[in-house]
Amino acid sequence: MAEKKTFYITTPIYYPSDNLHIGHAYTTVAADAMARFKRLTGYDVWFLTGSDEHGQKIERSARERGQTPKEYVDKIVAGFQHLWRSLNISNNDFIRTTEERHKKVVQQIFQKLYDQGDIYKASYEGWYCTPCEAFWTESRLEEGNCPDCGRPVELLREESYFFKMSKYADRMLKHIEENPDFIQPVSRRNEMVSFIKSGLEDLCVSRTTFNWGIPVPFDPKHVIYVWVDALTNYISALGYGQENDELYRKYWPADIHLVGKDIVRFHTIIWPIILMAAGLPLPKQVVGHGWVLLESGKMSKSRGNVVDPLILIDKYGVDAIRYFLLREMPLGADAYYSEEALVHRINQDLANDFGNLFNRTCAMAYKYFKGHLSEPGRPEGPDGELIDLARGTPGAVEELMERREISNALATILRLVGRANKYLEETAPWALAKDPEKQGRLNTVLYNVAEVLRFATVLISPFMPGLPERAWPLLGLEDKPELHTWESLSWGKLPGGTVLKRGEPLFPRIDPATLGEE
Ligand code: MSP
Numbered sequence: 001m002a003e004k005k006t007f008y009i010t011t012p013i014y015y016p017s018d019n020l021h022i023g024h025a026y027t028t029v030a031a032d033a034m035a036r037f038k039r040l041t042g043y044d045v046w047f048l049t050g051s052d053e054h055g056q057k058i059e060r061s062a063r064e065r066g067q068t069p070k071e072y073v074d075k076i077v078a079g080f081q082h083l084w085r086s087l088n089i090s091n092n093d094f095i096r097t098t099e100e101r102h103k104k105v106v107q108q109i110f111q112k113l114y115d116q117g118d119i120y121k122a123s124y125e126g127w128y129c130t131p132c133e134a135f136w137t138e139s140r141l142e143e144g145n146c147p148d149c150g151r152p153v154e155l156l157r158e159e160s161y162f163f164k165m166s167k168y169a170d171r172m173l174k175h176i177e178e179n180p181d182f183i184q185p186v187s188r189r190n191e192m193v194s195f196i197k198s199g200l201e202d203l204c205v206s207r208t209t210f211n212w213g214i215p216v217p218f219d220p221k222h223v224i225y226v227w228v229d230a231l232t233n234y235i236s237a238l239g240y241g242q243e244n245d246e247l248y249r250k251y252w253p254a255d256i257h258l259v260g261k262d263i264v265r266f267h268t269i270i271w272p273i274i275l276m277a278a279g280l281p282l283p284k285q286v287v288g289h290g291w292v293l294l295e296s297g298k299m300s301k302s303r304g305n306v307v308d309p310l311i312l313i314d315k316y317g318v319d320a321i322r323y324f325l326l327r328e329m330p331l332g333a334d335a336y337y338s339e340e341a342l343v344h345r346i347n348q349d350l351a352n353d354f355g356n357l358f359n360r361t362c363a364m365a366y367k368y369f370k371g372h373l374s375e376p377g378r379p380e381g382p383d384g385e386l387i388d389l390a391r392g393t394p395g396a397v398e399e400l401m402e403r404r405e406i407s408n409a410l411a412t413i414l415r416l417v418g419r420a421n422k423y424l425e426e427t428a429p430w431a432l433a434k435d436p437e438k439q440g441r442l443n444t445v446l447y448n449v450a451e452v453l454r455f456a457t458v459l460i461s462p463f464m465p466g467l468p469e470r471a472w473p474l475l476g477l478e479d480k481p482e483l484h485t486w487e488s489l490s491w492g493k494l495p496g497g498t499v500l501k502r503g504e505p506l507f508p509r510i511d512p513a514t515l516g517e518e
Contacts, residue, residue: 003044004042004043004044005042005043005044006043006044006045006046006250006251007035007038007043007044007045007046007255008045008046008047008048008251008252008253008254008255008256009031009034009035009038009045009046009047009048009254009255009256009257009258010031010047010048010049010234010254010256010257010258011027011028011031011048011049011258011259012027012052012258012259012260012263013049013050013051013052013095013097013230013233014049014050014051014052014080015051015052015053015055015057015058016051016052016053016058016072016073016076016077016080017057017058017061017076018061018076018301019076019079019306019308020079020080020083020309021299021306021307021308021309022292022299022307022308022309022312022325022337023260023291023292023299025083025087025309025321025325026289026292026325026329027258027259027260027289028049028084028087028089029087029089029322029325029326030258030289030325030326030329030406031047031049031256031258032047032087032088032089032090032091032462033322033326033406033462033463034256034258034401034404034406034462035047035090035091035462036090036461036462036463036465037398037401037462039090039462040458040461040462040485040486041398041486042486042487044250045092046092046093046238046247046250046251047090047091047092048091048092048093048094048095048233048234048237049084049089049091049094049095050093050094050095050096050097050233050237051073051076051077051080051094051095051096051097052097052226052229052230052233053069053073053077053096053097053098054097054098054212054213054214054223054226054229054230055133055210055212055213055226056130056133056207056209056210056212057130057131057133058072058073058212059210059211059212062212069212070098073096073098077096081094083309083310086309086310086313086318087309087313087318087321087322088318088322088465088466090465093237095233095236095237097214097229097230097233101236101237101239101242102232102233102236102237103214104236104241104242105232105235105236105240105241105242106214106224106228106229106232106236107214107215107216107217107224108241109228109232109241109274109278110205110216110217110224110228111217111218112278113163113274113277113278114161114218116277117164118163118164118167118277119161119162119163119164119205120161120162120164121159121160121161121162121219122159122160122161122162123157123158123159123160124157124158124159124160124162124204125155125156125157126155126156126204127141127146127153127154127155127156128153128154128155128156129146129148129149129151129153130154131146131149131151132146132148132149132151133226134146134148135156135204136153137201141153148262156209158207158208158209159208160204160205160206160207160208160222161204161205161206161216161219161222162202162203162204162205163202163203163205163228163273163274163277164202164277165200165201165202165203165269165270165273166199166200166201166202168200168273168276168277169196169199169200171276172196172200172269172272172273172276173193173196173197175272175282176189176192176193176196176268177193181284181285182268182282182284182285182286183264183268183285183286183288184285184286184287184288184331184332184404185287185288185331185332185404187332188261188264188268188288188332191264192264192265192268192269195265195269196269200269203225203270204225205224205225205228206219206222206223206224206225207222207223207225208221208222208223210223211223213226213229214229227266227270228270228274231266231267231270231271231274232274234254234257234271234283235248235252235280238251238252240252240280252280252281253280253281253282253283253284254283254284255283255284255285256283256284256285256286256287256404257271257283257285257286257287258287258289259286259287259288259289260288260289260290260291261288261289261290261291261332262291263288264286264288267283267286267288268286271283287331287404288332289329289331289332290329290330290331290332290333290334290335291334291335292325292329292334292335292336292337293334293335293336293337294307294336294337294338295336295338307337309321312342316342316343316346316510317466318466319464319465319466319467320342320346320350320507321342322463322464322465323345323346323349323350323410323463323464324341324342324345324346326406326407326410326463327345327349327407327410327411328341328345328407329406329407330405330407330408331404331405331406331407339515340512340515343510343512343515344512346507346510347509347510347512349414350506350507351505351507351508351509351510352509353414353417353418353421354414354417354456354460354506354507355505355506355507355508356421357417357420357421357424357449357452357453357456358453358471358474358505358506359505359506360421360424361424361446361449361450361453361500362474362475362500362501362502362503363502364429364430364433364446365446365450365500366500366501366502367433368429368433368442368446369443369446370499371476371499371500371501371502372497372498372499373443373446373447373450373494373496373497373498373499373500374443374447374496374497375447375496376443376444376447376448376492377440377441377443377444379444380441381426381427382423382426382427383444383448385419386419386420386423386448386452387448387491389415389416389419390416390451390452390455390491391490391491393412393413393415393416393455393459394455394459394486394489396412397409397412397413397459400412406463409463410460410463413456413459413460416452416455416456416459417452417456419452420448420449420452420453423445423448423449424445424449427445429442429445429446432445446500447494450475450494450498450500451491451492451493451494453471453475454475454477454483454493454494455489457471457472457475457484458484458485458486458488458489459489461484467506468484470503470506471506472484473501473503474500474501474502474503474506475494475498475500476498476499476500476501477494477498
């Protein structure tokens with residue numbers, strides 16, 4: 001058998017400076033949907049997430065709590081892992097930057113770049129933003145404040161190591177220009193092109209102002225700049241440069257680094273230049289998604305408006321939360337979160353459309369045939385249109401996923417579901433049931449809708465991975481894994497003799513009046 005094609009996808013590694021909120025959950029859920037979709041369509045997938053545990057901010061948070069940094073991060077990172085399990089995230093590995101396997105690789109790369117003269121020592125004076133852990137030149141400041149977060153900066157002077165980014169600027173620009181898919185969406189790409197054209201300065205890649213980091217191997221007073229440390233996770237987790245580098249050889253370069261728009265620059269300029277300098281292949285694509293916003297402004301602890309995904313999962317179920325996040329956020333654009341919007345989506349798409357199609361179909365099959373469906377008769381009336389749409393949907397969804405348009409992919413699946421609901425109105429099985437001569441037609445109608453439900457269940461499984469195990473028994477297919485696959489999506493595979501079952505509604509309607517009640 002031919003070897004499966006590989007697909008390597010990563011999320012950013014999150015800062016354990018606090019618990020994660022719905023915005024972080026969005027990033028990881030989106031990456032998970034992409035990973036699961038690729039697995040479904042036959043790829044050998046490696047999906048990585050993790051935690052970015054060094055830096056001054058973490059050191060300080062730990063001190064404020066009277067803990068060592070390690071004690072502090074261990075606890076928060078356990079919370080990350082719990083959240084990902086609760087969200088049904090299918091990562092193959094979880095990398096922590098405090099692990100030996102990571103530190104070794106960061107030091108190796110730093111040493112290599114130093115040995116070849118791409119890292120040099122110099123004295124540096126600059127405006128430092130402590131929360132962002134970034135130095136800025138005077139010209140980059142906005143009204144004297146940090147251009148990223150808007151907070152005040154302080155003038156610091158230190159001996160530091162610098163990485164010769166400027167040397168690679170032209171090659172980097174050329175790479176972006178010659179590979180139109182490298183940065184998605186296009187708006188992000190244009191931003192990066194102008195950023196490089198405005199002139200790349202060498203990057204300060206070491207700090208002496210704090211200790212909680214990976215020491216520079218040949219000058220341990222210095223710790224390695226957090227972003228060099230953090231970005232390297234994408235290859236350290238694969239065992240790059242180690243005796244056993246099988247994963248690295250198999251999966252690198254990454255197919256997708258999925259990141260929020262705020263960190264696109266680190267992933268499309270700094271990271272590729274580090275790789276270029278180290279003589280390693282560049283990731284194939286960096287996708288920068290928009291932000292989950294609140295009407296009340298940015299989520300923050302001090303504002304007390306942080307949306308905790310665990311509470312929502314408890315209240316509405318993990319599949320519904322995943323569906324909402326993925327459907328509501330078009331790639332690249334920001335989207336507002338509100339519980340009203342969440343409940344509206346659940347009621348409209350999941351209860352009224354998807355759940356209802358299941359309920360109606362199973363209830364009618366039960367009522368008219370004790371659930372038994374036979375082979376369908378010849379297509380007539382609206383059958384052809386429904387069948388054509390079902391046949392075209394897998395390909396359409398795959399194409400949208402290739403374009404990273406998750407929201408549109410879901411809309412396409414729901415369009416098929418909507419068409420089937422309309423088909424039931426058009427064919428009116430309840431009327432056919434009254435006529436003893438129309439029993440064959442009645443069976444065909446219910447068969448067609450059951451087959452649509454099979455298609456929809458397979459197609460939606462990467463996005464709502466908990467759904468299939470509840471849906472297959474309703475379709476009487478729980479013991480037929482061969483009919484759960486991507487390859488099985490050719491029309492008419494549902495066997496005659498299938499027995500549909502009645503069950504609890506898949507997605508009960510939520511009364512919007514209960515909103516806000518805990
Ligand atoms: N540690 C760095 C990433 C290093 S990757 C080598 C970092 N961590 S973070 O925890 O601050 O953010 C991680 C990701 O969460 C980023 O992609 C960021 O865009 C995303 N989000 C944080 N808040 C968000 C929203 N409100 N909405 C959507 N994504 C958001 O940056």
